[in-house]
Amino acid sequence: MKKNKILTFILCLGMMTGFSACESLDLAPEDYFGSGNFWKDQTQASGYMVGLNSYLRSSYSSLFVMGELRNGLLGDGDDGMGTSVMGESLDNQNIIKQDLTADKAGMSNWNGLYSIIVRINLGIQEIENTSVLTEAQKNLYLAQAYGMRAYYYYLLYATWGGVPLVTDVAIIKGQVSAEALKRPRAKASEIMALMKQDIDKSEKAYAAYGADGFSDKYTWSKYATLMLKANVYAWAANVTTDDQKATGEADLRTAKAALEEVIGSNKFALTSDFVKAFRTDAKTTSKESILAVPYNKVENVYMPYIANCVAQEALLTAAFDKDGKPITLDNEAYGKRTLVNGLLRYQYKETLWKAFDETDSRRDATFFVVCNNANKPKTGSNFGVLLKKFSGTYYASEGVHRFDCDGPIFRYAEALLLMAEIENDLGGDPTPYLNKVRERAYGNTTHNFSNGSKYQNTLNILSEVDKEFVFEGKRWFALQRMKDNAGKALVFNADVNYAFIPGDAKKPILSEAEAYKTLWPISISTHANDASIEQNPGYEQFK
Structure with a gap:
């Protein structure tokens, strides 16, 4: 009976994402699972958390759109015609070639992520106020919820910068008008502050819970929070976004400490062979996944794109x-x-x-x-x-x-390569972490890197990111964090790009004149739903 209740809840929760939404935040106007309907016992509460974790799968395609399409690895058929070797037309060529405008924005209504955020907000509110959970259960669920909310805001922030800041749940209580759903964009610094606060709350809740919450790779755990922390703080250290200035060494050290905890846990390891990190028949034996989403025949849900x-x-x-x-x-x-x-x-x-x-x-x-x-x-x-x-x-x-x-969100190879990147940024030797990944790739130590100049180390680390994380949506973010000798992001550096057509001279993914394109444009439809949403600088402003 308990399993049936949870399954029924998940199915109903999933149906909510199918509502046609006219609001700028892409929200359903009414949430059946309000406090009066669905927080009456532990089974319902745990079912709600299972549902929130399931949204990691429904939102997984965002990693490809936000992280893979613009990273310089996808081509145009290598003849400039946008046609595959099989003769089909290739999709999203304007995004792949950085041709972004308000009417070719690639995503609208924040790619639907606020519909998940407000449900997390509801979960946080109900967990804090419910009497049906033990203190341990409350702490575990709050640790997961705050970690997941910070994750979705990280995707939003790294894509658009300052976005609407929504931490309340009033917008899904009862009947709410579209007018009440309109939210202006917050400052970039406000979103960064929220992410850091949520990560801190997640860590403290895990500490109060007294365990890491790692039951399996498909559920948010302390180690997912730590991997997110490393990404957020490394981004904060290196990337200036509007009023949020790059913070430098202090945040790099915070990111490093987070990764040291992941690596030092001894819960995760590289698979013996690279292919075993992804093969369906190795799902149950791989220790490489820190957080992943399940795609499988049983549930008839398969990996997008x-x-x-x-x-x-x-x-x-x-x-x-x-x-x-x-x-x-x-x-x-x-x-x-x-x-x-x-x-x-x-x-x-x-x-x-x-x-x-x-x-x-x-x-x-x-x-x-x-x-x-x-x-x-x-x-x-x-x-x-x-x-x-x-x-x-x-x-x-x-x-x-x-x-x-399985669809990886965080895996152990990222912990090693991000640690190499941070160690190099701090002036240390990145090769102990970098070479572990190379040794797995080559099966021996003969191809190991030696510690070189800071910039040469950076190029070596990015080269491993390129080869290790194809289709995982990591490179676009790395290109903005990592710097050349002049302190400029590698997204502006021709050294690290791959020519579309063999033999052509390399060009940077973005010219410095196009620096505004590190943030995506706000789509016309997003602005049409809420006129208070302003366009990102550099793109044509709405009229």
């Missing part, structure tokens, strides 16, 4: 591999990782693939190369870099391909 990064079977049967040999669908590289149905809408750059060392195990675990003509030069439009990583499982008995890999 992956289907558009691999090619459908019918097209591959007429294609060739990088050596000009016909592709067969009965081998490990293709048959067990090949989509039966689907169109190729995203293709990674040939220049990225060629940046991998041939002995780096991540190259062939992450990508497979397809050519459409065995007799023409295998480059440009005749060279497609398709995704293999996260490509799930082909169930031969059913004739169906399922994208049932």
Whole structure:
């Protein structure tokens, strides 16, 4: 009976996201699960928290949109035409090429994240006031809720800067007019302060609870809060956003301490082989995931966007591999990782693939190369870099391909590479952390880096980020945190970009004249729903 109640709640909570919302914050006008309806016993309260954790999955596509599309790794077919090696048109080329405007903003209504935030706010209010939970339960649930709220605000802040600051729940109590839902944008410094406060409250609640709350990788835990803390404080240390100036060393040391706690916990480790961090059949044995979202056949929910990064079977049967040999669908590289149905809408750059060392195990675990003509030069439009990583499982008995890999939010490799980045920023030696990742990639120590100049270390660390986190949405944020010798963010540095077309001169992802584009534009529809929402500087202001 208890399981049935929780399942019923989750299903109903999920349905709420399907409401058509006209409000600028993308909220449902009425919340059935208010205090009078759903906080009557421990089962209902725990069910609500299960529901909040489930939103990590429903919002997972934000990592691809906010972190992957603009990071310089996705291509345009390598011939400038925006057409895949299979002939399909590639999606979101304006975002990939940094052509952003209010009417081509890529996202609207804050990508729906406020609909989750207000439900977290409701949870915080009810947990603090309920009498049906023990003090230990209250502390655990508050620790999770504050951590999750800080996570969503981090995505919003790193994308748009100052955003509406919503910590109340009045907007979902009973009937609320659209007018009452309108919220102006807060200062960037106010959002940063909220994130830091929420992280602090999460940590204190875990301390009061007396444990780390790590039951499994699919539930928010103390270590998720610590990984978020490291990201937020590293960002604060290095990135100026509007009135929030970069804070420097003090916040770097705070980020380092958070990562030291994660690494020192001995709960997490790199998998022996890179591919085992992602394969469906290694889910239960991997210790690399700190926080992930489950995609699986049982629940019939699968990882977003992956289907558009691999090619459908019918097209591959007429294609060739990088050596000009016909592709067969009965081998490990293709048959067990090949989509039966689907169109190729995203293709990674040939220049990225060629940046991998041939002995780096991540190259062939992450990508497979397809050519459409065995007799023409295998480059440009005749060279497609398709995704293999996260490509799930082909169930031969059913004739169906399922994208049932877990979706990582934080994994141990990030703890190591972010620690390397911070250690380097503080003037220390990053190689002990950096080389652990390389040793896993190469299977030995012969490719280890030596400690070099600060900038050379930075380039080495970013190179590992590039290869380690394809499709995980990490690079775009790293490019804004990491600096060159002149103290400028690497997003403005041609050294770290990959040319769209092989042989072309490298250009920075953004020119310094386009520095305003580090923040995304506010969409016309967001402003239309709430005229108090102002456009980010640099983009054409609303009329």
